[in-house]
Amino acid sequence: MALRISHLTVDSHDAYAQSHWWSAALGWSEDPEDPNLPGHEECMIFAPDGRQRLLFIEVPEDKTVKNRLHLDLVPTDTSREAEVERLLGLGATQLADHRRPDGGGWVTLADPEGNELCVLRSELDRPDPYAHLVR
Structure with missing residues (x-):
């Protein structure tokens, strides 16, 4: 099945x-x-x-607690920083910054209704560890 x-x-x-x-x-x-x-x-x-x-x-x-499920987003044609700024400009709110000095990590945002999402390092800045799964 x-x-x-x-x-x-x-x-x-x-x-x-x-x-x-x-x-x-x-x-x-x-x-x-x-x-x-x-x-x-x-x-x-x-x-x-x-x-x-x-x-x-x-x-x-109303949303009252942290989401049990959220989207992790990977920028495909720009930097993580540019996408975070773009999403903030659309009305997202920054909740946490987990970026690391080595370029890894993520930024946690919330959409206009408070649903969490994370913006990861751009595909331009790292190899895709799941490329072998694409057929």
């Missing part, structure tokens, strides 16, 4: 606003045949190849 992850779902107060923030952060887009609209309780965005998806669903509860 084998399973594939269909998409990652994120609880949100404003699914539409979250879908737009994450679209700008990741360079992803909505389905043009099923656009996300203000007031939609469910808003999905897609990676450029359509294979990865994030679904934002509105829930009434």
